Structure formats: C-alpha cells, structure tokens
Amino acid sequence: xxxxxxxxxxxDGKACKGTQGQTILQVASAxxxxxxxxxxxxxxxxxxxxxxxxVEIQGSPKVVPSCSTPATDGGAIVxxxxxxxxxxxxxxxxLFSERNHFCPICPMNKGDCDLQQQAYKFGIDSVRYPYLxxxxxxxxxxxxxxxxxxxxxxxxxxxxxxxxVEGTHTLDIGNRGVKNQIVVDLNITFxxxxxxxxxxACVTACPTGALFDKAAAFHxxxxxxxxxxxxxxxxxxxxxxxVYTKDDRIVDVFGDVESPVNRGHLCRRGRYDTWAEPxxxxxxxxxxxxGKLVATSWGDAxxxxxTMISGSTDWQNAMLVSPRVTNETIRxxxxxxxxFDRIAAFVADKEAGCCTTPxxxxxxxxxxxxxxxIVLVGVEPSRTHGVIAAKIRTAVRRRGAKLVxxxxxxxxxxxxxxxxxxxxxxxxxxxxxxxDVLGTAKRPVLIYGPAAMSxxxxxxLDRLIKTLGTIGDGGEMLAPIQLPTSxxxxxxxxxxxxxxxxxxxxxxxxPLNFLHVLASDEPDGGARLLKEPHVRALLEQIDNVVxxxxxxxxxxxxxxxxxxxAIWCEKTGTITNxxxxxxxxxxxxxxxxxxxxxxxxxxxxxx
Amino acid sequence: MSDNPKIKxxxxxxxxxxxxxxxxxxxxxxxxxxxxxxxxxxxxxxxxKEIPEVDVGIVEGAVCNDExxxxxxxxxxxxxxxxxxxxxxxxxxxxxxxxQQKLADVLERSYVESESTQAGDVPGAPEVxxxxxxxxxxxxxxxxxxxIPGCPPDxxxxxxxxxxxxxxxxxxxxxxxxxxx
Numbered sequence: 001x002x003x004x005x006x007x008x009x010x011x012d013g014k015a016c017k018g019t020q021g022q023t024i025l026q027v028a029s030a031x032x033x034x035x036x037x038x039x040x041x042x043x044x045x046x047x048x049x050x051x052x053x054x055v056e057i058q059g060s061p062k063v064v065p066s067c068s069t070p071a072t073d074g075g076a077i078v079x080x081x082x083x084x085x086x087x088x089x090x091x092x093x094x095l096f097s098e099r100n101h102f103c104p105i106c107p108m109n110k111g112d113c114d115l116q117q118q119a120y121k122f123g124i125d126s127v128r129y130p131y132l133x134x135x136x137x138x139x140x141x142x143x144x145x146x147x148x149x150x151x152x153x154x155x156x157x158x159x160x161x162x163x164x165v166e167g168t169h170t171l172d173i174g175n176r177g178v179k180n181q182i183v184v185d186l187n188i189t190f191x192x193x194x195x196x197x198x199x200x201a202c203v204t205a206c207p208t209g210a211l212f213d214k215a216a217a218f219h220x221x222x223x224x225x226x227x228x229x230x231x232x233x234x235x236x237x238x239x240x241x242x243v244y245t246k247d248d249r250i251v252d253v254f255g256d257v258e259s260p261v262n263r264g265h266l267c268r269r270g271r272y273d274t275w276a277e278p279x280x281x282x283x284x285x286x287x288x289x290x291g292k293l294v295a296t297s298w299g300d301a302x303x304x305x306x307t308m309i310s311g312s313t314d315w316q317n318a319m320l321v322s323p324r325v326t327n328e329t330i331r332x333x334x335x336x337x338x339x340f341d342r343i344a345a346f347v348a349d350k351e352a353g354c355c356t357t358p359x360x361x362x363x364x365x366x367x368x369x370x371x372x373x374i375v376l377v378g379v380e381p382s383r384t385h386g387v388i389a390a391k392i393r394t395a396v397r398r399r400g401a402k403l404v405x406x407x408x409x410x411x412x413x414x415x416x417x418x419x420x421x422x423x424x425x426x427x428x429x430x431x432x433x434x435x436d437v438l439g440t441a442k443r444p445v446l447i448y449g450p451a452a453m454s455x456x457x458x459x460x461l462d463r464l465i466k467t468l469g470t471i472g473d474g475g476e477m478l479a480p481i482q483l484p485t486s487x488x489x490x491x492x493x494x495x496x497x498x499x500x501x502x503x504x505x506x507x508x509x510x511p512l513n514f515l516h517v518l519a520s521d522e523p524d525g526g527a528r529l530l531k532e533p534h535v536r537a538l539l540e541q542i543d544n545v546v547x548x549x550x551x552x553x554x555x556x557x558x559x560x561x562x563x564x565x566a567i568w569c570e571k572t573g574t575i576t577n578x579x580x581x582x583x584x585x586x587x588x589x590x591x592x593x594x595x596x597x598x599x600x601x602x603x604x605x606x607x
Numbered sequence: 608m609s610d611n612p613k614i615k616x617x618x619x620x621x622x623x624x625x626x627x628x629x630x631x632x633x634x635x636x637x638x639x640x641x642x643x644x645x646x647x648x649x650x651x652x653x654x655x656k657e658i659p660e661v662d663v664g665i666v667e668g669a670v671c672n673d674e675x676x677x678x679x680x681x682x683x684x685x686x687x688x689x690x691x692x693x694x695x696x697x698x699x700x701x702x703x704x705x706x707q708q709k710l711a712d713v714l715e716r717s718y719v720e721s722e723s724t725q726a727g728d729v730p731g732a733p734e735v736x737x738x739x740x741x742x743x744x745x746x747x748x749x750x751x752x753x754x755i756p757g758c759p760p761d762x763x764x765x766x767x768x769x770x771x772x773x774x775x776x777x778x779x780x781x782x783x784x785x786x787x788x
Binding site for chain 1: 697703746751754778780786788
C-alpha cells in the first residue's frame, strides 16, 4: 500500500499538515481548529447539507462546506470571518423559521439539542424571517422511538446512521423541495415498518428532538444526568453502554463510543429491552408460610435456607445457575461448591455443545469488521446479537462482502445473502456453488452458533473449514468464531461449571432435597426452565426450592424462599465476551429495595 | 429626589400565559432598585390600561387576535424602544401550536368538543376580539429593538436586559446567559 501523500495548507493563518483525501474539516480539527457543524458526524459519510461548516477558500468567491470539500495542498482557508458568521447565523435562522421548533415543549430541550446549542453560540435572540408554521405529523407508532417531523432539520444524520451503521436503510428522504421529509420504508409509520430493528441509533444521531426515545422523553435533560459506563449483559457480544441516571432511576441508555467492541452502536436488546420494558421486580426476600410467599428480612430468609440445607447429611443439594452471572459470581460458586452435590448452568437451547470446548474468538469483532466473506452456520444474529447483524449488513451492503447463511432459520440477513439455505444439501453441486461464492475471499469469517452443534451442523462446519481453509493468501487455518447465545456461558464452562440444556434429565438423575436456582437477572425471572417438558413436575417434587432472581415469574411462584437479586445496572464486576475480553460492569444505580448482588447473596447464604 | 426624570416604562400582555410578567416580578428586591430609576405606567402589574408616551415598551406574548395587534401597534407608536419579552413574542411559541390546525377546528375543539363543555357554542359577540388565522411573533408586525428569549426568561435574564437597556446598550446574548426553554 502506498502511504497517502502529505499536504500542507494554511487555515486561519496557521500552517496545518494533513494527508491527501482528507476534508478541510478533518485537517482543521486534527490541527485544533474548531469549525461549527450540524449535519456532520465523525463516523458517517459527509453530507454537506446544513451549511453550518462553511469556510472561505482564498481565491474562490464561493464558500464551501468544509465537511465535504477535500483539502488541497497549498490552499489557504478562512474558517471565521464576519461574512461566514453572518451566513451561518442566517442558515440557522432559516432552519428555525422552516418548521416548528418550540424549545419549551421539546423532549430534547435544556441543553440536549445541537440546534439549540448552535443557536446560543450565534446569539440568535430572534429570527428575521417569517415562520412557516407547517402542519407536520408526529409518528408515535414505534414501540420505543418517536418521530416528530416538526422538529426535523433534514440533516440526514438518522438516514446515514440507519444505512451505514445498522445497515437496514429503513429511513430515507422523501418528497421534493420544501416538502422534503424523513420517510420510514416506503413512507409508512415506524409501527408498520418491517425493516426497522428498533436499534435506536437514529435517535442517538438526531441533533434535535425530531427522533426521541419515548421512555426518556420529558424525564429531564440528559446533560444533567449522571453517566455510568458499563457493559450490556444481554448477550455474549458485551457492548459498552452508557447509562444515564437521575434520582436513582434510568433516564436513557446509549452505546459507548469508547467501547472497542461496539463503538457506540447497540441493538434493541441493549438499547431498550433492559429498561424501557415493564418488568415486575422482586424487592424483598420472601419465604413461604401457610402456602403463601410473604415478605421477610434477609436474616429470616438466610436462617430458613440454612435449616433446609442442613436437614440431613445424606440430603442431595443442587444448584442451577443462569449463564448471565458475572465472573465474580462464578468464582464465588467455587468457594461454596462443597455445599452442593451438583452445580450446573442452565444454558440456552443447544448451547451446551458450544460450551463443551469453550473457545473464545480473539479479535472476532475486528475480523468481522474487515471480512470480505462471511459465513453463518446455525446462528441468527438478527434475533440474538443485533450488533453483529449490523456489522454483517454493512459489510455486505457497503463493502460488497459475500454472505453465505447455512442451517439457520430465516432472518432479514437472508435477503442480503449470496447463498442462504436453511436445509443444507450435501450434494457436490451445492458445495461447488458455495466454493464459487467464497472462492475469491481473502479475509473470510466463519461464525457458528448453538444450532451448528448437531450432526448435520458439524458436517457443514467441517466442509466449510475445508472449503475456506484452501482459499485466501495467508495460508493460515481459518479460526471459526463461536457465538453462543448466553451472556457468560463460555466463562462458566471455562470455569468448569457443567452446561445443561436438558434440565429435566439432569434433575431426574437423583432425587433432590434442596435446589437453589440462581436465575440472576434473567428477563423472564428464570421461567424459561419451566418451558421444558417435565421440569415443572420435577421441581414440584423437590421439597426445598430457593429462587434467587430479579423478576417475578412462574418460577418464583414455585419457590419456598425467594431472594431478590440485583439487575445488570446495579452490578459491579466483569463478564467475558465471545472474544474472551474481560469487560467491566459498573453499578449505575443502587440495588432496588432489598436486592443484592448475586455474589453477595451466595456468600451470605452459603459461606 | 434625583434630578434626572424617571424613565417611563409600559408593559403589555398579548397572547401568552403572563409567565414573563411573573418572571419580571421574580426580580424581587431588585424591583426596588428599578423603581428608583423607572416609572411604571400602563402594565398588567399596575392595571393601568391606556398606554401613554413612554421611553421603553415591553411586550409579552404573540399576536393571536386583532386586539393583540392593536395593542402592539399602539405600544410601538408610543414607545421609543420596544422590547420583546419571552418566546411567544419572539417565535409564537405555545400559542402558535394552533397554527397547525384550521382556526374553525380549533374553536370547535375548544368551545364545543372539549370534555368539560356541555352544550357549548363558539363565541361570536362583537365585543370579543377576532382571532387571526395564524398566531405570529411580534416582529412580523412591528420593528423590535431588543429581545429577551426564554419561556419564561428567568429574572436574571430580564435583569441583565433591563440594566443593559438602562445603560443605553442593546443586550447581547451568549450561551451563558440565554436559553429558549
């Protein structure tokens, strides 16, 4: 590769170095010169639409948008002059006059709005143009986000984000001239959209109150909230999140741009599911008295459990652990293991196969980021790992990467695939086709999930590794990326905790006298256990069932003792993502009510 | 008694909630300092209706009806410096929300369909000022000399603007002293 040519230009009289191909704005900002912007976002392609970043180039009568004008060697640029300031102010005034920007009743007021902040910088105390007061709709049909066209400045930050980051291109611009408007799909509502994934990236990108989080609206300015950086605990990708809190409650959750895993992007699960969904929290320890669960103190709950567990020396005691628990809780399990005859992790469907040889895929995200061919086997990132799905979509749509999807249920990704086969043929013809598609790949990535852990799946994986192993220049063996379903299942397996998906068989091995279910903050309170055949009946046969969970469920209703567990945003510790990165959890809120962290509960009860 | 004659001030309340006038009263003890320098004439605070010739006219609210426009034009004709106080005067703000609907629909909704109304009727008496089709900010009718943004502007913003005006300067707004909300 040839190193880009270095260029030198003068900006506001200062000699600035840059490289060929950089824009004026990039060179200026690299040299510490600030140019105001509005439609520009660093990680998106430049648009040049708002005209706030205009600059003067010596020798040219025109002003040009610095975000989309290449810097030229020897050029002389002026970023600040009375003429430029006047034009920028005029542009902002026109934006205000064009639609209905009434700050006092905006969900993004009091410092959250870029348009407002720019207007303050220019001291706009009045607009010199007549207001148009157009009659524009507000789309509140989306589950999590609202779109108010009255506050839209058509900067297309949402459109570009949807296209370039999430890769769905749900949003675009419709109509012409003054009737320009953001459209969802082919001009339908968010509620009707089949392509919108509710990733919320458009809301994060919106500079005004045009796109907003419904659950966060009017809960106070984000700039006044406390921000806590932590890690999303919904899946093994381990995206960095920033939790915005006020008065000990969550106002909003955004992706952490500093995170090396997701670089600010999130999926619906991390962005909304964890806080914008109503869930019935367990806030107090409860014990069953006369058939009814009644609230009690920690002391009473602990005494009750200790009596149960020490009933007799030949009692069979067992523990089932959620694969969502932190690494610190996993270590605590080691300490208390002597108390239990059996400890197992109730992993997701087909996930035990992934855990038998817990392999972490180092640099999985960056390999995916650079991949020119992606093969998915038995994994559905659109359903379970949204941020990975976004990476795949953008790889295919923007970089022309090949995509082959085998042995998975259909998702939206199949529409982008070169080959998608839910039922895989083992015929030569089919594999020749696969070979043809992947034949030219230099940086192929093979991602497999729990559903690949079947006889057919493993055969396919073998075939693929042979096919892919013989292509590319590197000569290195292809290292497939294993993508489990549960947050910390690989770390649990690596720590030697047995993964169990067939819980009923596991329970029936030997009759139990005591079972502790550590459901942690499973969104369904651990009730997914009961969906398996016979599990409910088997649990009903056990005299002493303790459930340690964050949310009320059918499972807690079966328990003799219920212990309130802290949820993701109340935990401090670490989890290990599919790449083997140890990622920090930082409590953003104090535990609700009497709830405590899993580790603390285990140590208090069993140590 | 000071030798200098007091500066005469009138204020008017057009289409708005009077929050800006309330905020004016939030000047608290600073009102005493102000009273030494200025004489309040017509104002919702003094309840004097007829606007005399004044040095400074302060107007809160948007122009919603013909009376608003009449008061605004009278104020402009009788004051030397006209100050727009608050977002309604500057942008139309909350009263301008009705601009998105047809006026007839707005009246129907307010006087006939509203949940608290029984057998209502749209008022049509000649004494009631006629609503204009669109609510508009005051600078779309008359020349405005100074602006105080805010909904409502807080007492500090008002104090800053008033002291600047008394010193013969136009208030200059910066990110530290201005806000729209």
